[in-house]
Amino acid sequence: MRITVVADDAEFADALAVRFEVFVDEQGVSAEAERDELDDDPRTVHVVAFDAGGHPVGAGRLLARFTDVAHGVGSGHGEMDPAAAHIGRLAVTRAARGTGLGRLLMSVLESEALARHGVDGSVRVEMSAQIQAIPFYERLGYECYGEPYLDEGIWHRDAIKVVS
Numbered sequence: 001m002r003i004t005v006v007a008d009d010a011e012f013a014d015a016l017a018v019r020f021e022v023f024v025d026e027q028g029v030s031a032e033a034e035r036d037e038l039d040d041d042p043r044t045v046h047v048v049a050f051d052a053g054g055h056p057v058g059a060g061r062l063l064a065r066f067t068d069v070a071h072g073v074g075s076g077h078g079e080m081d082p083a084a085a086h087i088g089r090l091a092v093t094r095a096a097r098g099t100g101l102g103r104l105l106m107s108v109l110e111s112e113a114l115a116r117h118g119v120d121g122s123v124r125v126e127m128s129a130q131i132q133a134i135p136f137y138e139r140l141g142y143e144c145y146g147e148p149y150l151d152e153g154i155w156h157r158d159a160i161k162v163v164s
Contacts, residue, residue: 001049001050001051001052001057001058001096001099001101001104002049002050003047003048003049003050003058003104003105003108004047004048004049004050005045005046005047005108005112006045006046006047006048011046011048012046012048014048014050014056014059015046015047015048015056015059015061016035016039016059017056018048018049018056018057018058018059018091018092018093019034019059019089019091020034021091021093022091022092022093022094023089023091023152026094027152027154028152028153029152029153029154030152033152034089038061038063039061041063041064043063043064044061044062044063044064045061045062045109045112045116046059046060046061046062047059047060047061047062047105047108047109047112049092049096049101049104049105051095051096056093057092057093057095057096057101058091058092058093058096058101058102058104058105059089059090059091059105060087060088060089060090060091060105060106060108060109061087061088061089061109062085062086062087062109062112062113062116063085063086063087063088064085064116064117084123084124084125084126084160085113085116085117085123085124085125085126086125086126086127087106087109087110087113087125087126087127088127088128090102090105090106090109090127092105102136103140106140109125110125110161110163113125113163114163114164118163118164121164122162122163122164123162123163123164124160124161124162124163125160125161125162125163126158126159126160127142127158127159127160128151128156128157128158128159129142129144129156129157129158129159130154130155130156131148131154131155131156131157134157134159137159140161141161142159142160142161143159143160143161144157144158144159145157145158145159145160146158
């Protein structure tokens with residue numbers, strides 16, 4: 001498998017194809033909700049993973065730290081912490097699940113968060129974790145907080161990790 005930071009329109013289209021396959025086709029998220037204005041923000045970092053045959057099989061994104069909570073990302077449950085980077089839209093196709101790809105994608109996204117937004121060698125990374133995926137994120141060191149909430153009809157909890 002090869003994971004790369006998206007560098008052109010074709011790779012971005014590949015990342016979106018993975019996200020739509022997982023979130024829209026499998027989980028029933030609306031296409032309008034899946035593709036949002038933050039995808040086009042020049043500060044957003046997208047990653048995409050390809051299998052040995054060159055087919056896209058995983059994706060995720062890192063949102064920039066915001067300087068003002070009013071510009072943060074919320075999903076109806078509160079505002080994102082402006083001092084933390086935010087990982088989201090982590091998706092692995094059905095065929096690539098169980099291969100360790102999710103862990104590798106998170107590692108790349110965390111490294112990007114540290115390189116781009118770290119202060120004094122660390123960065124707080126936040127995410128909205130689907131309830132069914134919480135054990136995966138906990139194994140990676142994320143701690144959930146707050147009450148569960150519905151986002152696009154799927155139960156989530158917020159999670160945080162300090163990456164250094």
